[in-house]
Amino acid sequence: MSLDALDVRILRSIAMKETTSPEQIYQETDIPKSTVHYRIENMKKQGVIKNGLFEIDLQKAGLGLTVISEVLAEFSEGYQKKVGKALSEIEGVTDVHFTMGDTDFIVISRLPSRAMVEKLIEEFEAIDGIQRTSSKFVITSYKGDESVGVFRDYSEQTILRSHGLDETGDAPE
Amino acid sequence: MSLDALDVRILRSIAMKETTSPEQIYQETDIPKSTVHYRIENMKKQGVIKNGLFEIDLQKAGLGLTVISEVLAEFSEGYQKKVGKALSEIEGVTDVHFTMGDTDFIVISRLPSRAMVEKLIEEFEAIDGIQRTSSKFVITSYKGDESVGVFRDYSEQTILRSHGLDETGDAPE
DNA sequence: TTTGAAAAACTTATTAC
DNA sequence: GTAATAAGTTTTTCAAA
Numbered sequence: 001m002s003l004d005a006l007d008v009r010i011l012r013s014i015a016m017k018e019t020t021s022p023e024q025i026y027q028e029t030d031i032p033k034s035t036v037h038y039r040i041e042n043m044k045k046q047g048v049i050k051n052g053l054f055e056i057d058l059q060k061a062g063l064g065l066t067v068i069s070e071v072l073a074e075f076s077e078g079y080q081k082k083v084g085k086a087l088s089e090i091e092g093v094t095d096v097h098f099t100m101g102d103t104d105f106i107v108i109s110r111l112p113s114r115a116m117v118e119k120l121i122e123e124f125e126a127i128d129g130i131q132r133t134s135s136k137f138v139i140t141s142y143k144g145d146e147s148v149g150v151f152r153d154y155s156e157q158t159i160l161r162s163h164g165l166d167e168t169g170d171a172p173e
Numbered sequence: 174m175s176l177d178a179l180d181v182r183i184l185r186s187i188a189m190k191e192t193t194s195p196e197q198i199y200q201e202t203d204i205p206k207s208t209v210h211y212r213i214e215n216m217k218k219q220g221v222i223k224n225g226l227f228e229i230d231l232q233k234a235g236l237g238l239t240v241i242s243e244v245l246a247e248f249s250e251g252y253q254k255k256v257g258k259a260l261s262e263i264e265g266v267t268d269v270h271f272t273m274g275d276t277d278f279i280v281i282s283r284l285p286s287r288a289m290v291e292k293l294i295e296e297f298e299a300i301d302g303i304q305r306t307s308s309k310f311v312i313t314s315y316k317g318d319e320s321v322g323v324f325r326d327y328s329e330q331t332i333l334r335s336h337g338l339d340e341t342g343d344a345p346e
Numbered sequence: 347t348t349t350g351a352a353a354a355a356c357t358t359a360t361t362a363c
Numbered sequence: 364g365t366a367a368t369a370a371g372t373t374t375t376t377c378a379a380a
Contacts, residue, residue, distance in 0.1 A: 006364090018224035022357065032365055037358065051191035053226055053321050066270060068279055084315035095317030097239060099309045106241055108317065136274045142257035144268030144281065148226050148321045179347095195374065208348055210375065 003048065003062065006031060008151075008159045010039055011048075011056065015151035020054050055146040062162040063110040063150060066138035067117060071105040071124060072131045079129050086127045092120060094153055110150060112162030176221065176235065179204060181324075181332045183212055184221075184229065188324035193227050228319040235335040236283040236323060239311035240290060244278040244297060245304045252302050259300045265293055267326055283323060285335030 003011070013028045014020055022036040029036075043049040048060045058064055073083045080098055087096045087107055095108035109120055117135070124133045151159070160166065176184070186201045187193060195206040195213070202209075216222040221233045231237060246256045253271055260269045260280055268281035282293055290308070297306045324332070333339065 014226075018226050018228075020225065023355095033357085034359095034366070035364060038364085041358095052193060052197075053187075053191050055191075055321060068270065068272060080313070081315075084313065088316040093316065096315040097241060097311040097317070098313045098315065099241060099311050101309045103309070106311075136272045136276070138270040138272050138279075140253070140257065140271045142254075142269040142271065143261040143266065144270070146322075148228060149319075196372090205349055206374080207350075207376085211347075211349095214375095 002163050003043075003159070004163070005156075005160060005165060006035070007039055007043060007048075008156055008163075010036055011043075011061070012151045012156060012159075014054055015149055020052075050146060053148060055148055056150055057146050058110055058150065059145070061150070062112050062159065063154075065111040065113060065117070066141060066145075067109045067111060067120065067135050068138060069105075069107040069109065069121075069124065069133055069135040070103045071107055071133050072102075073104050073129050074131050076129065083127060083129055087124070090120065090123045091154055091158060092116060094147065094150060110147075110153075112158065116158075175336050176216075176332070177336070178333060178338060179208075180212055180216060180221075181329055181336075183209055184216075184234070185324045185329060185332075187227055188322050193225075223319055226321065228321055229323055230319050231283055231323065232318065234323070235285050235332065236327075238284040238286060238290070239314060239318075240282045240284060240293065240308050241311060242278075242280040242282065242294075242297065242306055242308040243276045244280055244306050245275075246277050246302050247304050249302065256300060256302055260297070263293065263296045264327055264331060265289060267320065267323060283320075283326075285331065289331075 009029050010025055010031065013025045017024055017028050022033040025031065025036045026033045040049065047057055050057055071087065073079060084096055084098055087093060087105060092109045092111045093107055094110050097106045098104065099106055111117060111120065121133060121135060124130060182202050183198055183204065186198045190197055190201055195209040198209045199206045213222065219233065220230055223230055244260065246252060257269055257271055260266060260278060265282045265284050266280055267283050270279045271277065272279055284290060284293065294306060294308060297303060
């Protein structure tokens, strides 16, 4: 199953406006209620949308690659908050935990493809105060592999590309 | 803000039946629709429930302690799946990722209190094939500190106790 | 705070384009 | 895939306890 531009716009709207109401999704996206309804039912059938709370299956939504990173930052007054926020804003990052001990941050990211990992690491290292990062790939997630809010964490473009589509929703030539 | 027995039953029902519909919650819990509605509105006002998709604020729900554990397991045929499942079933565990590299599993748990950490580690180490674990506390989560499904991961008892209540929902003598 | 019943709002199905 | 409408359900409100 592959999502198209309409699906992605609907899923993003669900995540951004935090609603599942066809009426509200219509107001946000201008996609007619009846179409919204039709698409959502389809995505349910195909397992992309998992329940009445509209949890998203990350695999099926094209975000099947999970990366766990340890991020070491240098100490300076108030650095923790600044770095924490900067990490949170990187596309694909879904969890940022500041921990006790020598590692500082544990960051979890969901990406469409291996190609985006390099970009992710670069963005980590571009943050002022970050000293060192160490990332590992997740092979299988036995728990915690769905999410309600992920679509907040990506541009429409990124998701479309992960399904082999350009911004219009057509396959690029 | 503190949840009571009714709130907890409603939140669990939302997580288990995967719905936010007052009608369905009523069928599961026997709490009248209008009461369900009243309680949900209250929890929204207080920030326990965060949006139309009913994401739960873990802090406010009494699950504010996050623990990240590395779990090293010994290799044997098919051990990965067995251990992954066993880890997933431990109360409080919300994420289990099997990774490339020497660490094997990264496990994330949400707990009501420090008192439950010891129990958690014991349960890890009781699993057949687990060699070594290393856990750290999360001090602040800059992202990823809400969840739709958490209430699936606890018994009603555990949540009630974390709010200083016994199984009837009354404060114990 | 709880509740049952009434009113209001919304979703879903249907039809035609 | 869209649009409009009608039918069916559901949520939400409300006044009383």
